[in-house]
Amino acid sequence: MVGTVHGSALGFAGGVVVTALAGSWPVFALLLLVVVVVVVSWWTTVFGAALTAVQCWGLYGSFVVGDEGHLVADWPALAVLAVAGTVSLSGLVRDRSASLVDPTTG
16 A cells, blocks of 8 residues: 555646646546546555545646636536545455455465
8 A cells, every 4th residue: 555645646646647638628637537546546545545636636627627727616526536536445445354354264
């Protein structure tokens, strides 16, 4: 598992790349940002996933929907990214269930 700071940094870097590549196509950019949030959320903490979702939403609202860095609050996009960020919860469940399994009994 990647810690909060490193997970957030990975999410921000992925969000910047997606924003730069797909900035002209809002739907495609949001779809790719969801992929970034899901992938990073799977490997980081819950707080790292939340930070990644908020950072990707900020990039989306500022450079894809907004103009020249001015944030346009796109609340449905934040909701979509927040739901994507809940993948980290399934990662925690996976880690907890793996730690409960006794290797001698399976």
